[in-house]
Amino acid sequence: MAAHSDNNEQIGGLEDGAWKKKSAEHQKQYSNMLKRADRNKVLKKLPDLHEEAFSKVDCLQCAACCKNYSPRFKTPDIKRISKHLKMKESVFIETYLRLDEEGDYVVKQTPCAFLGADNYCSIYDVRPSDCERFPYTDEDVILKRLPLTLKNSSFCPAVYYVLERLLKG
Ligand code: SF4
Numbered sequence: 382m383a384a385h386s387d388n389n390e391q392i393g394g395l396e397d398g399a400w401k402k403k404s405a406e407h408q409k410q411y412s413n414m415l416k417r418a419d420r421n422k423v424l425k426k427l428p429d430l431h432e433e434a435f436s437k438v439d440c441l442q443c444a445a446c447c448k449n450y451s452p453r454f455k456t457p458d459i460k461r462i463s464k465h466l467k468m469k470e471s472v473f474i475e476t477y478l479r480l481d482e483e484g485d486y487v488v489k490q491t492p493c494a495f496l497g498a499d500n501y502c503s504i505y506d507v508r509p510s511d512c513e514r515f516p517y518t519d520e521d522v523i524l525k526r527l528p529l530t531l532k533n534s535s536f537c538p539a540v541y542y543v544l545e546r547l548l549k550g
């Protein structure tokens with residue numbers, strides 16, 4: 382798409398990490414834009430923007446989510462992962478998880494125990510649904526959960542990229 386290349390050139394800082402400063406400066410603009418956005422128009426744009434963002438961002442060079450935050454481990458996640466690891470669910474929970482303030486199971490400590498030194502996830506095929514969906518750049522979560530989107534834009538370059546593209550209209 383020709384229009385993309387013009388816009389892309391203006392969204393810099395992904396290579397040298399300068400995007401974090403820009404993201405911090407643009408939080409208010411992101412918030413206003415997402416509050417006022419035409420939901421259907423944004424949802425229509427998201428698949429392309431999501432793809433575009435991940436053509437520029439390499440999760441294996443980043444892993445900021447797995448290093449600093451935890452997914453929720455819901456019951457189906459726990460069942461699937463403990464089975465994969467051939468562990469009793471109770472032992473899996475005891476070994477890796479704790480309950481957070483909201484009553485969800487999360488990793489005992491960060492970085493996530495399943496993150497390798499090479500930034501690969503050792504349980505990738507059975508990883509929690511939250512991990513599979515993160516950073517929600519192709520879902521309406523980006524509009525529905527504004528505080529979460531803003532927080533994610535501070536550490537996830539893909540969210541930053543999508544919000545910058547949406548800002549440009
Ligand atoms: S923070 Fe975003 S870009 Fe980085 S690894 Fe996670 S999803 Fe990928």
Ligand code: SF4
Nearest residue numbers: 447493495496502512
């Ligand atoms: S389970 Fe895998 S994808 Fe999810 S936080 Fe841990 S290392 Fe990352």
